Amino acid sequence: MGRRIDDSSPDRHLTLIRGIYYYRRRVPGSVAARDPRAPIVKQSLLTTDLVVARAKRDLLEKADGELWASLVVGGDVDAARTKYDAAVKRVEALGFTFHTAKEIASEPLDAILKRIETLLVPSNQQGTVASAVLGSVDEPKVTFSKAFQIYRSQIAADQLRDKSEAQRRKWQQQKQSAINYFIEINEDKLIDDITRADALKLYNFWLGRIAPEKGEATHTATAGNRIIADLRIIYGRYYTHIGKKERENPFADLGYVEKKKSRPPFTAAWIRNKILVKGALAGMNDEARGVVLALIETGARPSEICNLLPEHIHANAEIPYIEITAVDEGEGKREIKTESSRRLIPLIGVAIDVFKKHPNGFPRYRHKETHMSNTLNKYFKNNGLFPTDKHKIYSFRHAFEDRMKEAGLDAELRRSLMGHTIDRPKYGEGGSLKWRHAELSKIELSYDNLII
Incomplete structure (x- = not known):
């Protein structure tokens, strides 16, 4: 997306698109039928420097003004266009990157002479052009x-x-x-x-x-x-x-020693006896409760669960599963944490029933993962569902990994299901979905159907 600069500013008719300045100007309605560029003139100025962009804009602005004036009065159109084309060529020739005078002084002699030669062309004898070419304009000051x-x-x-x-x-x-x-x-x-x-x-x-x-x-x-x-x-x-990569960074090599902290996991017994029982989650709304139960048997990140789209949920497939993936466009547009986070997670136990009940996912919390986490953590804290004050909703993810370890699941399979990086070249798909489902079923927890 480009950023249009206010026409009333000194930067009229300039548009910034991905760091490059463009000349963009509406063709007057009175000449639109005779100017094939109508309704909008748009031309790249091939520069990232505002000073140079202004200089090039001035030339194009003047050329367009003269062309349109000729079209209005019914003058010689061919002559007007020839004059316009010559002006455009002058703009294209003005291909200098802005430098301060000090920087220009350090350029090779032939480069300095080329700048001066440009000013010898009569049509280029304009203050802004001369300033840009010779660097007599101060480098813009930026806070x-x-x-x-x-x-x-x-x-x-x-x-x-x-x-x-x-x-x-x-x-x-x-x-x-x-x-x-x-x-x-x-x-x-x-x-x-x-x-x-x-x-x-x-x-x-x-x-x-x-x-x-x-x-x-x-x-x-x-x-x-x-x-x-x-x-x-x-x-x-x-x-x-801006081309000064070598500048010393005042924030370099500053930082504080971090102590590695990991959220303690829920034990399987705590999940089974305190959470997967009738009444434990009764005070939550349906979608919040569904998210909690899905986290228990998928090990996914809370943000991954709350942002699932309907097309990523396959609860009625022969082997039920969900897809964790990026979404490139539309209302569900979202990037994922890392490329290794892209994965298929077979559904087991309570997660199957959750996604059959919520085939469209959890729209109440879509793109609202922070709000969702705060809601879940508050409910668990207020209802005594955390074993300690160090436990958080994210502890379900750690519990899922521990349960897989204790069940003897292959280490690479565990990393794949968790969305962790596998430190070797990837070969194949990491085992069929059917095999992964069978392995994951080893950690399935029993539950009361009424809790869903």
């Missing part, structure tokens, strides 16, 4: 918040392409939070002026939250590392984007 906008709209646009609206919103909020912390501590400085001292101020601020001299920590090392990593990436990717 850190503005650099983030550029990162989001141009640099990381392809990274966001396959995400759902909810995933894009989460990505944006996380990165924006990092920028906000920096601004709160250091102000919204020009990105060129950010120093190691600024980065250390942020680092020490978070250190006080993670490892305070007195009292308990209010935040984890993981949270602090995420903030610093996002700032490091935004800063580094921005300078790589």
